[in-house]
Amino acid sequence: MHSFLRLLVLSSVTLLALPVGAAPGYSTNGPPAVAGMLAGFPRPRDGADSANPQAPVALPLQKTEVRLNLSGGLLEAEVTQVFTNRTDSALEAIYVFPLPSEATVTGMELRVGERVIRSVVKEREQARQEYEAARTEGRKAALLEQERPNIFTTSVTNFLAGETVSIRFTYLQAAEYQRGKYSVTFPMVVGPRYIPFCLPVPDAERISPPILQPAIDSGHRVSLTATIAGLPVKAITSSPHAIAVTARDGGQIHEVTLREGEALPDSEFHLEIALADGDAPVTSVVTTDAHDAAYALVTLLPPIGVPAEKLPPRVPRDVLFLIDTSGSMSGDSIGQAQAGLLKCLDMLKPEDAFTIVRFASDYSAFAPELRAATPERLDAARTFVRTLQAGGGTEMQTALDYTLSLTGGRAEALRLVVFLTDGDVGNEASLMNLLTAKLGSTRLFTFGIGSAPNEFLMRRLGELGRGQARFIRSQEDVGAVMSDFFRTLDQPAMTGVHLNWRTKNGQPLDAPVVYPQPCPDVFVDRPIQLVAKLPAGFDGTLEVSGSVAGHPATYPFSLGKAVRTRHDGIPTLFGQAVVNDLMYQRLRTSDPAELERLRTEVLRTGIEYQLVTEFTARLAVEEAIARPPGAKLASVKVPTMLPRGWNPAAFFATATDDPSRLALGGAAIAFGLAILGCAFPRRRVS
Numbered sequence: 001m002h003s004f005l006r007l008l009v010l011s012s013v014t015l016l017a018l019p020v021g022a023a024p025g026y027s028t029n030g031p032p033a034v035a036g037m038l039a040g041f042p043r044p045r046d047g048a049d050s051a052n053p054q055a056p057v058a059l060p061l062q063k064t065e066v067r068l069n070l071s072g073g074l075l076e077a078e079v080t081q082v083f084t085n086r087t088d089s090a091l092e093a094i095y096v097f098p099l100p101s102e103a104t105v106t107g108m109e110l111r112v113g114e115r116v117i118r119s120v121v122k123e124r125e126q127a128r129q130e131y132e133a134a135r136t137e138g139r140k141a142a143l144l145e146q147e148r149p150n151i152f153t154t155s156v157t158n159f160l161a162g163e164t165v166s167i168r169f170t171y172l173q174a175a176e177y178q179r180g181k182y183s184v185t186f187p188m189v190v191g192p193r194y195i196p197f198c199l200p201v202p203d204a205e206r207i208s209p210p211i212l213q214p215a216i217d218s219g220h221r222v223s224l225t226a227t228i229a230g231l232p233v234k235a236i237t238s239s240p241h242a243i244a245v246t247a248r249d250g251g252q253i254h255e256v257t258l259r260e261g262e263a264l265p266d267s268e269f270h271l272e273i274a275l276a277d278g279d280a281p282v283t284s285v286v287t288t289d290a291h292d293a294a295y296a297l298v299t300l301l302p303p304i305g306v307p308a309e310k311l312p313p314r315v316p317r318d319v320l321f322l323i324d325t326s327g328s329m330s331g332d333s334i335g336q337a338q339a340g341l342l343k344c345l346d347m348l349k350p351e352d353a354f355t356i357v358r359f360a361s362d363y364s365a366f367a368p369e370l371r372a373a374t375p376e377r378l379d380a381a382r383t384f385v386r387t388l389q390a391g392g393g394t395e396m397q398t399a400l401d402y403t404l405s406l407t408g409g410r411a412e413a414l415r416l417v418v419f420l421t422d423g424d425v426g427n428e429a430s431l432m433n434l435l436t437a438k439l440g441s442t443r444l445f446t447f448g449i450g451s452a453p454n455e456f457l458m459r460r461l462g463e464l465g466r467g468q469a470r471f472i473r474s475q476e477d478v479g480a481v482m483s484d485f486f487r488t489l490d491q492p493a494m495t496g497v498h499l500n501w502r503t504k505n506g507q508p509l510d511a512p513v514v515y516p517q518p519c520p521d522v523f524v525d526r527p528i529q530l531v532a533k534l535p536a537g538f539d540g541t542l543e544v545s546g547s548v549a550g551h552p553a554t555y556p557f558s559l560g561k562a563v564r565t566r567h568d569g570i571p572t573l574f575g576q577a578v579v580n581d582l583m584y585q586r587l588r589t590s591d592p593a594e595l596e597r598l599r600t601e602v603l604r605t606g607i608e609y610q611l612v613t614e615f616t617a618r619l620a621v622e623e624a625i626a627r628p629p630g631a632k633l634a635s636v637k638v639p640t641m642l643p644r645g646w647n648p649a650a651f652f653a654t655a656t657d658d659p660s661r662l663a664l665g666g667a668a669i670a671f672g673l674a675i676l677g678c679a680f681p682r683r684r685v686s
Helices: 002-016 031-036 126-137 332-347 373-388 396-405 428-438 455-464 478-492 570-587 592-609 657-680
Strands: 061-071 075-084 090-098 104-112 115-118 121-122 138-149 149-160 165-176 176-178 179-187 221-229 235-237 243-248 253-258 271-277 283-290 291-299 316-324 353-359 363-365 414-421 442-447 469-473 494-502 513-515 528-537 541-548 551-558 565-567 614-624 635-636
Touching: 002 061, 031 316, 061 179, 075 090, 075 149, 075 271, 104 138, 104 570, 104 614, 104 657, 115 614, 126 138, 126 149, 126 614, 138 165, 138 414, 149 165, 149 541, 149 635, 165 570, 221 271, 235 253, 235 565, 271 291, 283 570, 291 541, 291 570, 332 373, 332 442, 332 478, 353 396, 363 396, 363 565, 373 565, 396 414, 428 455, 428 570, 442 455, 455 469, 455 565, 469 478, 494 528, 513 570, 528 570, 570 592, 592 614
Parallel strands: 061 221, 090 635, 283 565, 316 353, 316 414, 414 442, 442 469
Antiparallel strands: 061 075, 075 165, 090 149, 104 115, 104 165, 121 614, 138 149, 138 614, 176 179, 179 271, 221 253, 235 271, 243 253, 283 291, 291 528, 353 363, 494 541, 513 528, 541 551
16 A cells, blocks of 8 residues: 555656656745746736736846844844836736844835835734735735745735836844854845645745746846944955945944845845954943833843863763755755764764764654764764765654654763754744654754755744754855854853842842743853843843853843943834744644634734734735726736755756646645655654
C-alpha cells in the first residue's frame, strides 16, 4: 500500500512536470500561475468584475523608495510603493511584501498626483468590506494588512489607464544594538513559504505571492537612503549591498545610499554601524509625555560579570544541531549553513556531546543519540556535513519534534539546540506551539541563513527557546557570527531577571506597566530594551536584579542621569508591545472563549494606538468616483523575485497550463501525499 501511494505521487508529479527540487507543498502560486500571468493574460481574483478576461496584464509595481533615519536608538522609516497602470483598463494591484518583524506601522496614505488620501485604522473585516465596496463603486482605495508580523499586503484599486499612484507608509522600531554596533535591516522580498500538507495554514495563499520567472525583468527597483544622526560613528558597512557613505556637519550626520543608485528587490538590505571605542551608550531613555503618564523606551547595558575566581567550571554541553537541507536552501544558503555548522564542530570540547539532524521532506540523524565529541566522531561529523545537499520540501515540524525528543542527555550538561535554517515555512504558529510544549530545560538558538530569511520565526523561536537569534548574511560573516555565539555561551548570562522601579526618594513605584513580560535573560554585551508606561515626569531609579553564574547581582540605573531624548512615537511602540504580549498569550491557549477574549483585546489595543495587527488594517478611500459604472477592471497579484542566491532550478523547470492535467495531477498528489504524510509516521534514519 505504501509503495503504491508513493508510485501514485511520483506519477502525478511526472504528469504535471513540476519544478525540479520543489516538492509539493511549496505555496508559490506555482510556475503555471506565473507563466499564465506573464504570458500577457490576467488571472482575475475571485469575484473580480473584469468584463474582459483577455485584457493584457502589466507589471504595475515600478519602484519602491525607502528612507531610513536612525537617531537616539530609534529607527524611523518611510516607504513609498509606486504603481503605474500600463494597460487600457482600470487596474487593481495586490502586493505581498516583507517588513522587519519588530516594525510598528505608524501611518499610511494613498497619493494620486497632488491628492493625498489619508488612512485610518479599522477592524480588519470592516476595512476589507469598505475596500471592496469602494472597488465595486469605482472609487480609488488602498488597504494595508498584516499577514504575519513580517509579511504585509497592500492593495490599491481603480487607478486608471496611464495613471500612476503611490502608497506611502511609515514605521518605527527600536534599533538593535550589540557589542558596540547598531544594526539596521530592511527586507525586500518574501521568500517562498513551504506549506506542510498535514498542518492547516488557512492563509497560505495570502503569504505566497507569485514568483517571477528568472528570465523576466519586471522593472521593479528599490532606491534607499539611510541617515544616521547623533551617533559617534566609527565605521558603516553593508555585506549584501555596495554602499556610498557621506559625512556632513562635522561628522554628526552620515548619509548612506546604494552605490548603484538602486537595487533589485531580491534580498534584505543590512547596515552595521560601529561606534567609536568608549562611546557606546550605557543607558538611554526616549520618552513621550501624555496628560497623565509618560511612555518610555529604556535601553540598559548591565556590566554583567563576576570575578574569575568565582566563576564555576565550564559546564559541559549537549548540543543538538538541526540543519535545514530543503530546496529553499539550495544555492548559496546550504554553503553558509555547512560553513556555520563546521565552525560549531570546531568549537566543541572533549567533555561535550552532540549529534546532527538534517531535514527536508524527511529527516535523518548523524547519530540517533547524543555522543561524546571525540576527534574521531568530529571527523565523521565533518564528512557528514560536507556531503549534505539541498532539495525537497521543508517539513520542519516533524524534524524539530524529533530533535527535541532525542534522549541521552546528561543532567549536569547545558542542553542546546542550534538551528540553522532560512525559516521559509508558513506554519509558524504550530512550530511555536511545539517549542512551547516540548522545550523543557533546553535552550534554542536560531541562525537565519540566506538573503531573505523568515526573521519573524527566527526571532520568536529564539525568544521562546530562552536563547537568541543570529543571522548569517554572507560567507564572510560565518566565522564572526559563530565565534560570537560561542563567546556568549562561555560568558555568564543574567537569569531570573527582575525589575524594581523606585522614585527619587527610594520608594517603590506603584504598578508600572512594562514590556516584555517577563523580562528575558540578559546576555553579555547585549542590552535590555524595555518599553514602559510610567508616571509623568518619572526620573527615579531602575534596579535590574537576577542571578549571574549562580551569584545574586543587582545593577542600579539612575534614569535622571541617562541620555534622554523625546519622540512622539513611543506610545505606538508601547501599544505594539501590548499586542505582542496578547498574541503570545493566544499561542499558549486553545480555549475558544480565551482566544476570543484575547482577540478582542488585540482589536481594542490596535484601534486605541492606531496599529496594523492581525485583526486591524489601515484603509484609505477617495470619495470621488474614478472608474465609470460598467467600465472594466483587471486585478493582478504583483509577482516577486526569487531571493538572491536561491537556485532557480529548484523552483523552475517546465510547466503546464493544461487544465485537465493540472486537475488530475493535483488531485492525485493531494490524495497520495495526504495519506503518506498523515497516515504513516515520518521515517527516521540513523
